[in-house]
Amino acid sequence: MSTKLELLGQNLQKHLGERIAGLRTALGEISIDVDAAVYMEAMLKLRDEPELRFEQLIDLCGVDYSAYGDGRWKGKRFAVVTHLTSVTHNWRLRVRCFAPDDDFPAVPSIVSVWNSANWFEREAFDLFGIVFPGHADLRRLLCDYGFVGHPFRKDFPVSGYVEMRYDPEQKRVVYQPVSIEPREITPRTVREENYGNVENA
Amino acid sequence: MPDIQNYTLNFGPQHPAAHGVLRLVLELDGEVVTRADPHIGMLHRGTEKLVETKTWVQALPYMDRLDYMSMMCSEHAYCLAVERMLGIEAPVRAQYIRVMFDEITRLLSHLLFIGSHGLDVGAMSMMLYAVREREDLVDCYEAVSGTRWHAAYYRPGGVYRDLPDSMPQYKESKWKNGARLKQLNEARSGSFLDFLQDFVSRFPKIVDDYETLLTDNRIWKQRLVDVGVVSPERALQLGCTGVMLRGSGFAWDLRKKQPYAVYDRLDFDIPVGATGDCYDRYLVRINEMRQSNRIIQQCIDWLRANPGPVICDNYKVAPPPRAGMKSNMEALIHHFKLCSEGIHVPEGEVYSAVENPKGEFGVYVVSDGANKPYRLKIRSGAYAHLAAIDELVRGHMIADVVAIIGNIDIIFGEIDR
Numbered sequence: 224m225s226t227k228l229e230l231l232g233q234n235l236q237k238h239l240g241e242r243i244a245g246l247r248t249a250l251g252e253i254s255i256d257v258d259a260a261v262y263m264e265a266m267l268k269l270r271d272e273p274e275l276r277f278e279q280l281i282d283l284c285g286v287d288y289s290a291y292g293d294g295r296w297k298g299k300r301f302a303v304v305t306h307l308t309s310v311t312h313n314w315r316l317r318v319r320c321f322a323p324d325d326d327f328p329a330v331p332s333i334v335s336v337w338n339s340a341n342w343f344e345r346e347a348f349d350l351f352g353i354v355f356p357g358h359a360d361l362r363r364l365l366c367d368y369g370f371v372g373h374p375f376r377k378d379f380p381v382s383g384y385v386e387m388r389y390d391p392e393q394k395r396v397v398y399q400p401v402s403i404e405p406r407e408i409t410p411r412t413v414r415e416e417n418y419g420n421v422e423n424a
Numbered sequence: 425m426p427d428i429q430n431y432t433l434n435f436g437p438q439h440p441a442a443h444g445v446l447r448l449v450l451e452l453d454g455e456v457v458t459r460a461d462p463h464i465g466m467l468h469r470g471t472e473k474l475v476e477t478k479t480w481v482q483a484l485p486y487m488d489r490l491d492y493m494s495m496m497c498s499e500h501a502y503c504l505a506v507e508r509m510l511g512i513e514a515p516v517r518a519q520y521i522r523v524m525f526d527e528i529t530r531l532l533s534h535l536l537f538i539g540s541h542g543l544d545v546g547a548m549s550m551m552l553y554a555v556r557e558r559e560d561l562v563d564c565y566e567a568v569s570g571t572r573w574h575a576a577y578y579r580p581g582g583v584y585r586d587l588p589d590s591m592p593q594y595k596e597s598k599w600k601n602g603a604r605l606k607q608l609n610e611a612r613s614g615s616f617l618d619f620l621q622d623f624v625s626r627f628p629k630i631v632d633d634y635e636t637l638l639t640d641n642r643i644w645k646q647r648l649v650d651v652g653v654v655s656p657e658r659a660l661q662l663g664c665t666g667v668m669l670r671g672s673g674f675a676w677d678l679r680k681k682q683p684y685a686v687y688d689r690l691d692f693d694i695p696v697g698a699t700g701d702c703y704d705r706y707l708v709r710i711n712e713m714r715q716s717n718r719i720i721q722q723c724i725d726w727l728r729a730n731p732g733p734v735i736c737d738n739y740k741v742a743p744p745p746r747a748g749m750k751s752n753m754e755a756l757i758h759h760f761k762l763c764s765e766g767i768h769v770p771e772g773e774v775y776s777a778v779e780n781p782k783g784e785f786g787v788y789v790v791s792d793g794a795n796k797p798y799r800l801k802i803r804s805g806a807y808a809h810l811a812a813i814d815e816l817v818r819g820h821m822i823a824d825v826v827a828i829i830g831n832i833d834i835i836f837g838e839i840d841r
Contacts, residue, residue, distance in 0.1 A: 250774050251508075252774065278660040279660050281665070281784065281803060282801065284803075287799075292771075292792040292793065304801075310660065310674060310676055338662055339812075342807065342810075365465035367465070375472065381474065407477060409479050409766060409795070412765060414793065
């Protein structure tokens with residue numbers, strides 16, 4: 224398996240070269256970072272180059288890094304992460320592309336490269352507010368028809384802002400501010416390295 | 425002659441053939457579909473957001489509720505992801521148990537497929553037969569986990585407990601008594617593995633029965649052959665996985681190509697279709713049931729011969745044995761830390777995929793070193809397949825829409841998440 228990963232790494236270097244902003248190999252997987260400016264051509268190379276041949280886009284999702292490591296994160300806030308698979312070579316690749324602007328995150332759409340990106344991009348737009356220029360039909364997908372906001376952003380509360388109930392007087396469904404209070408039973412903790420390691424304290 | 429225009433039909437979300445809560449806006453030209461626009465999200469629970477506020481183990485039961493017809497396969501993907509990040513491996517016996525239950529789950533899912541698909545297409549009796557067999561399999565679920573669906577049986581590091589030595593028996597009642605009761609309890613008199621063995625020996629004959637009912641059935645073939653054809657190139661473009669990809673002629677099965685757990689030690693075949701239509705996908709699923717049965721048989725034989733631990737002994741991941749906690753200070757502390765704070769998963773990211781009955785089910789996890797996932801993305805096969813439905817149903821009749829939806833085997837729990 225590891226020789227296969229090495230081969231994939233070499234092929235990536237050979238065909239993408241400077242378009243790779245960062246390459247990491249961890250846990251038996253290769254991830255590359257690509258700038259938004261060269262995202263499209265890099266993706267086309269990944270699909271069409273016979274030595275890479277990623278015919279399938281398995282997954283595409285947004286990630287909001289703003290709360291990463293309780294504020295340790297210094298880079299851009301939004302990233303689009305894609306997982307590619309090659310049926311020919313039987314290998315996988317993760318491509319991460321950060322949106323250049325934090326306030327108006329936008330990453331080029333790759334629907335024309337892999338048609339399966341259609342719904343994945345709609346979902347990332349819906350949940351993270353990442354815009355995909357070039358997408359022909361960027362509507363909300365999972366959230367309600369009149370939903371306001373992008374719920375998977377880290378600053379969006381888990382309980383949301385509005386709740387819905389039937390109002391017997393108006394004889395219709397009404398929205399009102401949420402009445403539940405968010406509670407956290409197990410607090411989120413990030414431990415320093417070597418925590419609890421008595422021998423090397 | 426009056427001017428006939430295209431009109432739009434709203435299919436679902438409360439429609440028995442919509443397999444859950446699918447709202448499909450169909451644009452029709454007479455009875456021919458010119459465009460299909462699925463509206464999903466009616467079952468969106470925000471699983472991925474919710475697990476960001478749960479510890480790594482608390483997040484596990486959410487996986488059952490994704491694809492609620494193949495529960496343990498989803499758990500498997502999640503557990504593999506966490507285990508890979510932690511750098512641990514489940515004991516071999518646990519891996520065999522997982523594989524066995526993955527295949528039981530595949531049978532459950534494919535049986536439901538054949539039942540509900542039959543129902544959609546007009547073969548009412550299939551549902552009744554399929555549910556009869558599913559009953560035995562959900563009893564297996566119940567025997568190991570206490571629940572019939574949402575098992576939460578796999579844990580990071582292994583499985584919750586070993587297979588039981590006895591099966592619960594039917595009690596005498598107004599409906600079950602005398603010779604019938606005795607007959608029902610006969611298979612349940614031994615251990616769990618005896619019960620499963622009894623099922624596995626019966627099952628090939630049962631699949632034969634299904635095939636006599638359907639495979640050469642004239643109506644069945646008229647409804648399925650050449651309906652919803654996916655060419656190999658389009659299957660790749662549309663992100664089809666699992667049976668959708670195999671039906672189009674690719675021998676692509678993660679259990680063989682990128683084996684996880686102990687699949688590389690087991691002997692089974694990958695059924696492949698030729699034309700990529702609904703009928704081929706039906707045949708592939710029928711064949712997969714036979715293969716699953718073979719795998720379960722091999723697992724039973726191995727598990728009978730090889731007792732051993734079923735969860736790893738790393739007490740930072742899995743709780744120490746109950747007896748140890750009563751007498752051992754360290755075990756007590758480990759247990760307290762695990763239950764109050766949970767596992768800490770090292771910083772990093774991982775994508776782990778398993779061959780779910782409905783396609784590739786993947787879990788992409790980002791951890792920042794906390795006791796909770798930072799981001800968890802669930803990739804489900806049915807999501808990509810439903811996205812492709814516009815292309816599949818175009819030019820077909822309305823009745824074929826029902827056949828195609830039933831055939832791509834979608835479950836809304838994993839589409840809406």
